[in-house]
Amino acid sequence: MTRLSNAFSAPHPALVAFITAGDGDTAANLDALVAGGADVIELGMPFTDPMADGPAIQAANIRALGNGTTTADVFALATAFRQRHPDVPLVLMGYANPMIRRGPEWFADACEQAGVDGVICVDLAPEEDGDLGPALRDKGIAPIRLSTPTTSDARLPAVLDGSGGFLYYVSVAGITGKQAAAIESIEANVSRIKSHTDLPVAVGFGVREPEQAEAIARVADGVVVGSAFIDLVEKHGKDAPEHLRELTARLAKAVHSAR
Amino acid sequence: MTESTPNSFRNQPDDRGHFGQFGGRYVAETLMPLILDLEKEYRATQGDPAFQEQFDDLLTHYVGRPSPLYFAPRLTEELGGAQVWFKRDELNHTGAHKINNCIGQILLAIRMGKTRIIAETGAGQHGVATATVCARFGLPCVVYMGAEDVRRQSPNVFRMKLLGAEIVPVEAGRGTLKDAMNEALRDWVANVHDTFYIIGTAAGPHPYPELVRDFQSVIGREARQQMLDRAGKLPDLCVAAIGGGSNAIGLFHPFLDDKDVKLLGVEAAGKGLHGDEHAASLAGGFPGVLHGNKTYLLQDEDGQITEGHSISAGLDYPGIGPEHAWLKETGRVEYTSATDTEALDAFQLLCRTEGIIPALEPSHAIAAIAKRAPEMPKDSIILANLCGRGDKDIFTVADALGVEI
Numbered sequence: 001m002t003r004l005s006n007a008f009s010a011p012h013p014a015l016v017a018f019i020t021a022g023d024g025d026t027a028a029n030l031d032a033l034v035a036g037g038a039d040v041i042e043l044g045m046p047f048t049d050p051m052a053d054g055p056a057i058q059a060a061n062i063r064a065l066g067n068g069t070t071t072a073d074v075f076a077l078a079t080a081f082r083q084r085h086p087d088v089p090l091v092l093m094g095y096a097n098p099m100i101r102r103g104p105e106w107f108a109d110a111c112e113q114a115g116v117d118g119v120i121c122v123d124l125a126p127e128e129d130g131d132l133g134p135a136l137r138d139k140g141i142a143p144i145r146l147s148t149p150t151t152s153d154a155r156l157p158a159v160l161d162g163s164g165g166f167l168y169y170v171s172v173a174g175i176t177g178k179q180a181a182a183i184e185s186i187e188a189n190v191s192r193i194k195s196h197t198d199l200p201v202a203v204g205f206g207v208r209e210p211e212q213a214e215a216i217a218r219v220a221d222g223v224v225v226g227s228a229f230i231d232l233v234e235k236h237g238k239d240a241p242e243h244l245r246e247l248t249a250r251l252a253k254a255v256h257s258a259r
Numbered sequence: 260m261t262e263s264t265p266n267s268f269r270n271q272p273d274d275r276g277h278f279g280q281f282g283g284r285y286v287a288e289t290l291m292p293l294i295l296d297l298e299k300e301y302r303a304t305q306g307d308p309a310f311q312e313q314f315d316d317l318l319t320h321y322v323g324r325p326s327p328l329y330f331a332p333r334l335t336e337e338l339g340g341a342q343v344w345f346k347r348d349e350l351n352h353t354g355a356h357k358i359n360n361c362i363g364q365i366l367l368a369i370r371m372g373k374t375r376i377i378a379e380t381g382a383g384q385h386g387v388a389t390a391t392v393c394a395r396f397g398l399p400c401v402v403y404m405g406a407e408d409v410r411r412q413s414p415n416v417f418r419m420k421l422l423g424a425e426i427v428p429v430e431a432g433r434g435t436l437k438d439a440m441n442e443a444l445r446d447w448v449a450n451v452h453d454t455f456y457i458i459g460t461a462a463g464p465h466p467y468p469e470l471v472r473d474f475q476s477v478i479g480r481e482a483r484q485q486m487l488d489r490a491g492k493l494p495d496l497c498v499a500a501i502g503g504g505s506n507a508i509g510l511f512h513p514f515l516d517d518k519d520v521k522l523l524g525v526e527a528a529g530k531g532l533h534g535d536e537h538a539a540s541l542a543g544g545f546p547g548v549l550h551g552n553k554t555y556l557l558q559d560e561d562g563q564i565t566e567g568h569s570i571s572a573g574l575d576y577p578g579i580g581p582e583h584a585w586l587k588e589t590g591r592v593e594y595t596s597a598t599d600t601e602a603l604d605a606f607q608l609l610c611r612t613e614g615i616i617p618a619l620e621p622s623h624a625i626a627a628i629a630k631r632a633p634e635m636p637k638d639s640i641i642l643a644n645l646c647g648r649g650d651k652d653i654f655t656v657a658d659a660l661g662v663e664i
Contacts, residue, residue: 048564049437049549051444052287058431071561096285096548101562123285123548127275131548148289150451155292173289174449 003089004117004142004165007039008200012256013217014039016202017248018093018226020060022046022069024233024240026077032241033229034088036248037256040202040222041081042120045074045094052122054177056227059234071098075114082115091144091165093120096131104135111141118142118165126158133162142166147193149173149185156196166200166222167193171207177227180206187219210254217258225251268515268591271582276465279588281581284464285548289448298466300371310366317362318477321395322352324359326478328485328642333612341495341635343628345645346482346510349617355647356478356506357388361457363474365392368455375454376400379443381408381436381502382573382620383415384647385459390424392457400424403443406434408572415651433566436502436576440550460503461580464551468581475509482642483513494642496521496631500623501594502538502574504583506646511592521593524583525627527569528596538567539596540579541587554581570599570659571619573647597626603659605629606649618647619655 007014017038019029023046033041046064050057074092081090092111099107099121111119119141124132126145133143142165150173151159160167169190171181190201203216204224213223232243271278276298284294304310318324327347335343348356368376376398380386386402393400402419406428409416419426432438447456461471479497486494497514499507501524514520529537537543540555547556549564557565557577569575586592597605605625609617617625624643632641649656657664 047562048432049441051441051550052289052448054445062431065563097556097558097564098562101547101558101560122287123551125284125286125288125291127291128283128285131553146288148287150289150292152292159288170289172449173451175445178449 002117003087004040007089008166008221010039013220013258014202014222015213015248015252015255016040016042016204016222016224017229018042018044018224019229019233020044020046020057020064021074021077022064022067023060023230025238027080028241029233029244030081031084032244033248034085036245037252038248040089040091042091042093042224042226043074043078045071045092045098047095047098050095052175054175054227056177056230060230075110078114078116089117090115091118091120092116094122096121096124100131104132107132108135108139108141111136112139116141118144120144120146120168122146126161129162137162137164144168146170149181149189153192156193160197160199163199166202167197168224169193169201169203169220170205171203172205174205176205178206180212183215183219186216190220210250213251214254214258217255223255268586268589269512271585272465272469276469278582278585280546281553281584282465282468283553284551285553286464286551287448289451290464293451294464296371300367301466301470304367304370310370314363314366318359322358322362323350324477325481325485326350328482328489331613334609337608337612338629338632340632340637341639341641343632344486344494344640344642346478346642347645348478348506349645349648353384353388353391354650355384355388355618356475356509356644357385357459358391359477359509360459360471360474360505361388361392363470364455364457365396365398368457369396371455373453373455374398375450376457377403377443377446377454378457378459379403379436379439380459381405381439381576382571383408383412383419383651384573386424387415387418387422389457390419390422393424394422401427401446403427403429403439403446405436405439406430408435408439411655412572412651435566435572437564437566444550459505461505461508461582462503462550462552462554462578468552471505472508472512472582475505476512478506478509478644479511479513482510486642490640492640493517493520494640495635496523496641498523498525498624498628498641498643500525500574500620500646501579501583502527502576502620503578504580506644508580508582510644515591522591523627523631524592524594525623526594526596527571527574527623528598529568529570531598532596535565536568537596538569538575538577540577541583541594542596544577546584549578552581554578554584570602570655571623573618573620574623595627597623601626603656606656615645616649617645618649619652621646
């Protein structure tokens with residue numbers, strides 16, 4: 001069992017919480033997410049050109065880079081997190097260029113050293129898996145892929161081939177932080193994906209409220225929340241941890257009690 | 260990556276959209292199915308005479324092709340070496356080569372049943388060309404343009420508005436072409452069902468670099484034939500400016516297998532290659548992934564993209580089309596650069612000697628010619644692509660020269 005598969009084999013659905021590394025007091029913010037009951041942590045690697053992200057996460061990337069956040073800082077945050085939380089799964093999420101800059105082996109090695117469990121690379125299509133996938137799999141790091149409403153049944157096997165950890169279903173064709181999809185569409189798509197794979201399916205993009213999260217958790221293995229946390233980091237700065245903990249607790253309660 | 264010299268330089272990309280190690284399809288999953296559809300649809304047009312006929316007809320009667328091939332006698336005399344000839348793509352409808360590609364892509368969009376067009380623009384030439392074809396075919400058009408570019412290219416902003424396009428200024432980053440492209444990609448991801456993204460340069464995810472090259476290759480095909488008809492031989496050297504590289508690949512591609520024809524691409528050296536204030540991705544960048552393709556990028560040691568700078572808004576992009584990255588690595592094309600100052604001098608040189616006001620983009624090519632021509636024999640021929648006219652740049656030039664207008 002890996003930390004990720006443990007998280008998804010709990011009797012209840014998982015809450016996956018995202019924040020951007022280097023935006024605010026990231027270590028304290030991560031601790032608040034864990035304390036509030038998040039089951040999986042996604043740590044965003046800041047990038048100058050976050051093409052798939054909406055205004056909230058774009059701004060978080062700019063703040064993080066403005067604070068001088070480097071790749072070394074991201075791995076230092078991950079390493080320290082792993083020491084404080086030996087059992088909480090940690091996933092890095094970001095864009096291809098910072099991940100492959102020093103070569104895929106370097107990156108996979110750094111992930112392993114830091115105790116990172118999985119990597120979501122937004123703009124690395126399965127067709128270009130060779131740039132990162134083999135190096136990650138060699139080190140036992142799960143390459144977590146995204147599936148979207150535009151991913152057809154014919155294409156799903158290609159998306160799933162070589163992927164690990166869980167499948168991230170992007171519920172809307174769009175960028176992060178905007179509107180969520182209708183629950184009927186999510187339910188139909190999750191069951192479609194599940195007919196192709198045994199991997200857990202987590203649903204994200206546009207999930208902000210406990211009621212939404214609960215509805216999604218009834219039909220999926222996990223719910224991803226990002227922009228709502230980022231908004232709190234922006235609004236409350238160094239006082240963000242207590243607010244993050246409070247929102248996480250409400251979301252976790254909703255997700256965990258969904259079924 | 261070393262490889263033996265290929266038999267032909269004209270058979271790229273491979274079936275996965277790779278030019279050697281460059282190119283590819285690095286996009287979010289939402290876009291992948293559409294990119295694959297686009298490729299399928301593009302392949303279908305290649306074997307469809309009706310599509311080619313409509314494309315050619317529009318180029319002839321709407322764009323005004325073929326553009327003239329012009330021998331520049333006074334510039335040649337002033338430089339005192341090789342004969343300088345210009346492919347006059349600045350005489351096209353809308354004043355630049357950009358329209359060639361827009362005609363091709365809007366025909367593809369219509370064929371795919373898309374009803375809304377988006378585009379990014381830097382100097383505004385691609386935005387104007389896109390707004391033009393949208394007006395011509397009655398499709399709504401949204402153009403993303405960096406806020407800084409909106410300021411320094413106000414005549415083109417007004418042109419686009421006259422043509423019915425909606426202009427969205429992009430404040431992110433430094434507010435230039437790169438940021439406009441990010442925002443266009445965000446729009447596209449959210450509107451894939453009805454929207455076609457007309458990319459303006461030979462970059463982006465496969466098949467864009469290939470199809471933009473093919474639509475722009477009309478430049479080189481015409482020029483090659485015109486050169487044979489007029490001079491009785493091929494040029495010794497072809498020269499073109501490079502931002503993303505669409506006018507250059509359009510000129511070069513038909514000459515790639517003419518091994519006696521040297522090819523020279525000219526990047527923007529801005530305030531000089533030694534600092535950060537330039538846009539020469541090949542000279543000062545490293546391979547990486549941005550905007551859907553792997554290519555040379557201006558970036559730091561962590562892979563963060565750095566901002567390009569050039570006096571020419573059309574050249575200050577931190578990347579370059581992937582086929583140029585490959586042509587650099589194979590050695591088939593030589594790449595050099597020209598500074599803002601050199602481009603300004605060349606701009607004035609062409610105005611003074613030939614009565615042609617060039618855009619700042621081809622002024623970089625002219626700057627390189629000013630260095631090369633004197634070193635070449637008088638019976639040799641330089642062919643350069645005059646890819647845009649300079650009306651849009653007169654305010655920038657006046658400002659740089661300290662003149663108030």
